[in-house]
Amino acid sequence: MAGVIMVGVLGLMDWRVTVVSSNFISLLLIITISLTVHLTVRYRELRATRHFSDHDKLLRHAVASMYRPCLYTALTTLVAFGSLIVSGILPIITFGWMMMMGVTTALLVAFTLFPSIMSLLKTDETQLSSDLSLNMTGFLARATDKLNNNVLVIYGLILLFSVIGLSQLKVENSFIDYFRESTEIYQGMSLFDEKLGGTLSFDVVVNLTDDGDSFDDGFNDGFDDGFGDSANNDSYWFTAPKMEQIKAIHEYLDADLQTGKVLSFGAIVQLAEMLNGNQEIDGFLWAILYNRIPEALKDTVLTPFISVADNQTRFNVRVIESAPDLNRNELLQRIERGVEEEFGLADDDVRVTGILVMYNNVLQSLFQSQILTLGVVMLAIMLMFLALFRSLSISVICIIPNAIAAAFVLGVMGWARIPLDIMTITIAAISIGIGVDNTIHYMHRFKREFPRFGDYRETMYFCHNSIGRAMYFTSMTIVA
Incomplete structure (x- = not known):
């Protein structure tokens, strides 16, 4: 009763x-x-x-x-x-x-x-x-x-x-451990871990170092903001040093044994360099590529990972939830500290956030x-x-x-x-x-x-x- x-x-x-x-x-x-x-x-x-x-x-x-x-x-x-x-x-x-x-x-x-x-x-x-x-x-x-x-x-x-x-x-504790192995939820999460690169994810937001927002090959010297609109000005942001830094951070996160799939603009950089004969792409070519990308595609591949106004880039990292030795707190601290030390960034320049951090x-x-x-x-x-x-x-x-x-x-x-x-x-x-x-x-x-x-x-x-x-x-x- x-x-x-x-x-x-x-x-x-x-x-x-x-x-x-x-x-x-x-x-x-x-x-x-x-x-x-x-x-x-x-x-x-x-x-x-x-x-x-x-x-x-x-x-x-x-x-x-x-x-x-x-x-x-x-x-x-x-x-x-x-x-x-x-x-x-x-x-x-x-x-x-x-x-x-x-x-x-x-x-x-x-x-x-x-x-x-x-x-x-x-x-x-x-x-x-x-x-x-x-x-x-x-x-x-x-x-x-x-x-x-x-x-x-x-x-x-x-x-x-x-x-x-x-x-x-x-x-x-792993969220997957709340369910029996025979349940559909457990099997579905295991499938995500084994085939799709992980279940829960967290984001690493990085304030990139300021390199003067100029092209490394001198092409920016002859340009003036009066000749283009704001979209063209945004293209100046895509310099070779920044792209290399984004790619390096992406590879660093992907190399960690406890991380799964990493999504970021670094994957676009890797693909572009592969299409360029595994050669680095200079700032001038990045500017051309940026201006040639349709706006709809920019909303898909750029906006989720790049903030030109804030000089920031975002890395979405999935975690293998079923890993027996997973320690979330240790992983998050190691990632944040490692990115800061490996790439010479200040404490305020690296922020770890997302659902995994909240949990x-x-x-x-x-x-x-x-x-x-x-x-x-x-x-x-x-x-x-x-x-x-x-x-x-x-x-x-x-x-x-x-x-x-x-x-x-x-x-x-x-x-x-x-x-x-x-x-x-x-x-x-x-x-x-x-x-x-x-x-x-x-x-x-x-x-x-x-x-x-x-x-x-x-x-x-x-x-x-x-x-x-x-x-x-x-x-x-x-x-x-």
Whole structure:
């Protein structure tokens, strides 16, 4: 129901689904199931331990006892997904807002529709066992009890492992890797790479050196601007040194092993010299060729690559997207630096732009925004823990496992060479959301049951076998 409501709301708001938000419904379903599982397990726990109470009373007690922890888990999950809003990337920002709205809807639906439906059902008279133990949670409780303080040593090693993995985390991924090899998109992009010289492209815009805009053979000395129109004046721009420089840059870009097809006026220069018996063409002949080219053809072969007024030339470079060793950031930096050094150009004279540059900038901004916002999110969640439990020590204890969980996920990605991209950036927010959910439920139950047992170990065993069951079921649901 929460998914249906949110789909309707997003449709009314005309928020389109993107690659980033395509898993929105799945995440919302997971959150809703988590809330309902906690309510169900709590209701069954009350039925097993309070045989004398009627159905409606047990239902009210279950809802009342779970509302506060579920409310705080929803609020902290909102904070976790709210971290995506400061990423500076519109699809990710939209996804953050969608998830915040979805979590709110899931909470309202779970605590209104679920008890309403349960109240309409007939009372189940099946006797439930008061033994709430579960093999997995029971094993974890016994292991924690036996290891004692060694648990801290183990998690210290896990944290060290995670930090080392974080240092190896990269923000590089090929767009083609988003699709299976059997899909038409993958096969089409592979065809572009193998047969058509590459998929995504970038542009190198170069401010050419000023050679006086004169012909190298002295023919310009007798010319005067009064004898021709602006088109003739433009022809003076096509000097032999400039053409040689354009051709040399074209050949330099084409020689790079990670570049595919290069389109520029340099290809025209190569063709003209080949037709001229592999001899260089002087400025006078270039001027004649320019004036003889029809205007329609100029718009096709000259205008996209040459700007006479700005003394600029443009090179369109395709990249082999399926190359296994492709590193966009390194490639773009190497190209820009190489053109500057190889041809003696200043930093301001070479500019790399285009769709590949934009995609690379998005990837590079992910790491910075993700790491910086994680600290802010952890601080905000700890303040919420402080408001919930009213204890600084408990708040610190609660935030530590969540920080380790988020660091561990990102660390494993680093060790496994799984890059951070526009899809995997949400993994940290999701892990924090799930971890905070479990932490609040467990600590809330622990604080409530401790006065009853008066012993930390006995309370731990009870909580592992009660609220731990719900945490186990929700975790298995998420994994499934």
